[in-house]
Amino acid sequence: MKGELSAFLDQVRPAIDAALDGLLPVESAPPARIHQAMRYSVFAGGKRLRPALCLAGYSLYRQDLQAVLPVACAIEMAHTYSLIHDDLPAMDDDDFRRGVPSCHKKFGEAVAILAGDALLTLSFGVIAAAAAFPPDRIAGASARFAQALGTREGMIAGQVLDLDAEGRTVDEPGVEAIHRAKTAALISASVGIGAYLAGASGPDLEQIGVYGQNIGLAFQIVDDILDLEGGKDGERKKATYPAVYGLDRSVELARRFTSDGREAARKLGDRAALLIEIADSLETRCA
């Protein structure tokens, strides 16, 4: 991560980590094993991109970031659940995640399945209990969250499309559909839920949704390029942008999505400066 995003992440990460620590049951709470597994995966070194984006979306309209921190943490919990289940032997079968044993290698498959389930459950519980907001916004945020994680163009839809694609030739609309659902939906919802809880208007939320979808896609393309350069995913013939479009066109597409994202953010006026800086930083990760 370069530039403003990196600075923003560094600035908010301590508060996010402290809030996650406060929201997750302590390791010693019985049954200890599940709480150890949940904490192990949540504190295994994530960048905290999604909760930071939630704070960024909120900060467009309100400055009391403390209020939205639990919701930002709920988003990170759900992201972590998706990584734990994604790494399972029946899914991507990854023994390592961020350089350390994945949850199922460390705690066994049964506990890993339950730790993912538990983080997903807790994420909704944390949103339901976010007392800083009027209850209608809590319910609205929860509905948006479920949508972004769900089977209709949400994260689980992306996982299924990804499974369907493995070992097959995927065309250009195919790879976009996968990544829109698998990655961009939750990234977009992160900014969107932050802005929604801060009271953004309907038209603003629409632009923020377009912004989030576009930077989500750009983020995924850059990730695929970095993974390719790092030697990952290629051997399993996953549907990635570089595999479908080649490297040069992938870089070009990442630029185009970033530019479309910036465009949408500009319609929000002066308050969009942080969102534009984030878009630029996400794109230049692979420059």
Add this chain to the structure above:
Amino acid sequence: MKGELSAFLDQVRPAIDAALDGLLPVESAPPARIHQAMRYSVFAGGKRLRPALCLAGYSLYRQDLQAVLPVACAIEMAHTYSLIHDDLPAMDDDDFRRGVPSCHKKFGEAVAILAGDALLTLSFGVIAAAAAFPPDRIAGASARFAQALGTREGMIAGQVLDLDAEGRTVDEPGVEAIHRAKTAALISASVGIGAYLAGASGPDLEQIGVYGQNIGLAFQIVDDILDLEGGKDGERKKATYPAVYGLDRSVELARRFTSDGREAARKLGDRAALLIEIADSLETRCA
């Protein structure tokens, strides 16, 4: 199921099934595989005990049962998620559920993991969108639901305690703790969330909680006895009431829990007739 409960289940099941049908994405909706798997497991012949208990709790205070139907269905979705994940090879490794292939045997492990995740996600989405209730009750119901499904004395806690117990000798408080968390928490929350959404008072909710915990335990004991008679669970040395207490004392305990549940229900006055009939019916399943 015998008696009044059976009649009540027969009476409400068609409406529950129709509402589930309306809330679950259609099979043809892309990605079709996940929606097929979700529907397969939800419509594999459940008794609909938990949603019926939610309707029963609601009916103590209000008669417009239609309003609470989506929430009752959300509870059934979460129950189904727990069965799908429980059947996975890494968990109980059950190839059959209610006489048909379990979700992972029918759709593969990856889709079964995702179908469970998807039902859990959708269950919270359905509660968040339950428009018939004031938003503060929606948020409250969602928080109670997350608690009942969670790792602190909720369903996942029960699953972990159950895993910890497998192959070991479990003592009497141990088996009660497992079943309080694994079964009774969600059964109790089913009645409790129904009553809460209908506007039950705090003291009433407390009695309903005691009622639910007790009939939940009685239900589990009777289930264990029926399973033992049917030849299940014994060979895996699971922590069951008959295994720990023997058959006679298990029957006696089921009676005692039922009686404690009835006692709590009686404190609600005349409106508790249905709850008392349900308690009686659950107990006499194995008489």
